[in-house]
Amino acid sequence: MRILTIFLTVFFSYVPQSWAASCAVEISGSDSMMFDAKEINVGSECTDFTITLTHTGGLPVNIMGHNVVIVKEADFKSVVGAINMSHGAGEGYLSPESPVLAKTALIGGGETTSVTVDAGVFEKGESYTFFCSFPGHYTMMKGSFSVN
């Protein structure tokens, strides 16, 4: 038993926890139209990173759909201004011409989705905004995204 304990201690000490923490982003959205984070930071050493979104609510995707979309802060107003139901749920209701840098699928209550993003499209020190592009949600479901 003691040998097993030592083995496990050694094994887990080799897991690169700091790398895993900064290159994997976990965020959740609820039925009350809220994300559980206002700020996301990704380490500049990441060549890519994974965004995992969990919808902790119970409402369906056509009523309370959530996704995570990242754009430059300077582009946020024009991107959300172009959100329209006619663009369809598959596009996250975003215009196909919008300068979107990263986007997860749109999900409903109880679902989880993730997307792996090439970190090369983000510049260190630039200001980015993440938000949910379901019509009307971006006013409450948004925050800042940065690489540093």
Ligand code: ZN
């Ligand atoms: Zn939403």
